[in-house]
Amino acid sequence: MRRVALLTLAFGLGLCASAQGRPPIVDVHVHTSPRYYGEVLDVLAATGVTRFVNLSGGSVGDGLEESLAAAAQHDGRVLVCANVQWRHFARPDFGAEQAALLEQAAALGARCLKIPKALGLGVPDPDRPDRYLAVDDARLDPIWAAAGRLKLPVFIHTSDPKAFWEPVTPANERYAELSVHPNWSFHGPQFPSREALLAARDRVIERHPGTTFIGVHLANNPEDLEAVDRTLKAHPNLFVDVAARVPEIGRHDAERTRAFFVEHQDRILFGTDLGYGRQLMLGSVGTNTPRLPDLFLFYADHFRFFETAERQIPHPTPIQGEWRVDAIDLPPAVLRKIYATNALKLLWGEDAPGEVDAEALLTAPGLSELF
């Protein structure tokens, strides 16, 4: 803990200085365990991030209670998503059972539901064990309906980068990452196509207009901004986060990307895919072990991308590819929404029109204790 405090002081102050004028930030896409909530808040406060959402909250009787109890110690700065117990997928009433658990989760204080990419790419279909359970399988409808009724936004991870469907050879632009994680490859006839997965997800969103969905990783289609634009326009109940996708988002023409962000400014949320535990995950995991200074650089690279007009700068997640990105220089009012206001409205349920209360958000008791 002392080491964390010193590093936070040493590297965080530099960022704080450059964060002058930046609104307080909410990271809606973090994976951590309840024992680290205080530490994550302390470390992130040095970057200007004052609240976060833990997408790995667990489920009722399986970690969720501990997550919520820990979050309750932090004054509303940590929100917890519930998870589905996929291991019970073969039970005949799986959907209804999980919907009932979700009801309990909401009553206990969970504020969202996180669906992993295992749905569509890992959970077997109980009727056809040689196939994966389809994302839009009707047996899951009770879960989506319950989330809508309970007003729990659903963070949904469906599909993955295009390159993960291509052969794992040195010609694959994500070869470095796939070499470290061969099981992230979905190349081969045993896997549904990327397009089929995304279409199935969109049918779920269509079928449940009363449920709010947050398509993580820019709806997992940052390679094709036009397609994400169409999907957002077709589904008013869909939001997106930018977690772990600045490398892809930044490859497009910066003016076009900026226009996309300005057009959809009310439906885009800042998130990073930070994993904080015994090891750090900064959007992805490579061969080397990131340390706290890397975490500060990771956030700084995000801010540089969204806030400056620089060309051909490093992106936050080097393992995701060796290219550079063009920053998109978002207007302050748009930044404020993407960094905080949209998340506060959608997840915290705070009516936060106009200015966010910067003073209240920036007061980080944990951090002052450290110093």
Ligand SMILES: [Zn+2]
């Ligand atoms: Zn994630």
